[in-house]
Amino acid sequence: MKAIHTQRLHALNLKISVFLILFFALSCTENSQKNSEGKIEIKPKTSYELISDYFKEQQNYKLTTGIKTVFVLSDDGCPPCNKHFSQLMIHHLNDSSAVFLIVASGTNIDLSEYTKAKSRVFYDKPENAKNILFNKSKAIFIKQQHIDTIINIDARGLDLQFEEMNQRLGLR
Secondary structure, three states: OHHHHHHHHHHHHHHHHHHHHHHHHHHOOOOEEEOOOOOEEEOOOOHHHHHHHHHHHHOOOOOOOOOOEEEEEEOOOOHHHHHHHHHHHHHOOOOOOEEEEEEOOOOOOOOHHHHHHHHHEEEOOOOOOOOHHHOOOEEEEEEOOEEEEEEEOOOOOHHHHHHHHHHHHHOO
16 A cells, blocks of 8 residues: 555656656746757847846836937935936936936935936836846947947946937937
């Protein structure tokens, strides 16, 4: 009797193991494709795909081909730099080719101006936007659904960062 019970338990464990292996194998192929030899290759997501997925999944917003800039405002880093960057962002609130992600609490930076562009301004808690692309204040420039340039806001080289951003934003 004990031997039959052990055999059934072994068979059940085997079925569960096979199921789990198949489940994990299939879930890993979401971002995969077959190569010319018919073998499955897992293709890592691009930075643009990560950004697009974040907005789609966390903000229920689809980045369209018209979006050329993603501004990220964070509390991390240099507080005066972030305030200065926020002013630049506010200056571009009417730019329909830009979206704004605020991962700042509003205690160090006045966020009241951002209510003017509600459809393109998104808020998240820093712990929800852990993605390395959203961890600090920055401007992400997009060209043909690929990231062209990321300008991180940092105290070192701040003048050059703003000069580069103003050039890119003025070309539209």
